[in-house]
Amino acid sequence: MANYKGNNGAVTVGGSPLGEIVSFDLNISAATADASVMGSDWSNTTALQSSAEGTMEVLHDPSDAQQSALVAGATVTCVFFPAGNTTSLKSFSGDFVVTSVGISASVGDVVKTSVSVMNQGTVTTTTIS
Numbered sequence: 445m446a447n448y449k450g451n452n453g454a455v456t457v458g459g460s461p462l463g464e465i466v467s468f469d470l471n472i473s474a475a476t477a478d479a480s481v482m483g484s485d486w487s488n489t490t491a492l493q494s495s496a497e498g499t500m501e502v503l504h505d506p507s508d509a510q511q512s513a514l515v516a517g518a519t520v521t522c523v524f525f526p527a528g529n530t531t532s533l534k535s536f537s538g539d540f541v542v543t544s545v546g547i548s549a550s551v552g553d554v555v556k557t558s559v560s561v562m563n564q565g566t567v568t569t570t571t572i573s
Contacts, residue, residue, distance in 0.1 A: 452528030457510035464503035470524050472496045496563040504555040514559045518542045538567035
């Protein structure tokens with residue numbers, strides 16, 4: 445079983461790398477509905493629409509154009525590379541609406557920005573070639 449290093453991960457916003465990225469996550473899920481009928485001892489679930497949401501944490505850098513594009517309400521094209529942008533690995537891409545942007549500062553740490561996104565249409569899984 446292969447293992448991948450998280451430090452190789454990357455995200456692009458609008459086709460260019462997102463700078464100073466610390467971490468990200470992307471969750472793809474499907475809504476479900478109960479399709480059970482009387483007389484059955486087992487439930488029956490059917491899948492409905494899929495959706496994706498994620499977060500990105502970056503070291504706050506106002507001079508980074510991709511960070512500056514991530515404002516609440518904006519629609520951006522993102523590509524997530526969990527294990528890196530390398531041949532034969534997977535990427536996830538699509539248009540996303542920025543749902544929130546938060547900035548945190550504390551003693552003993554650097555200023556960080558956290559961005560939450562939700563899909564706007566299809567999210568495509570691709571094997572990098």
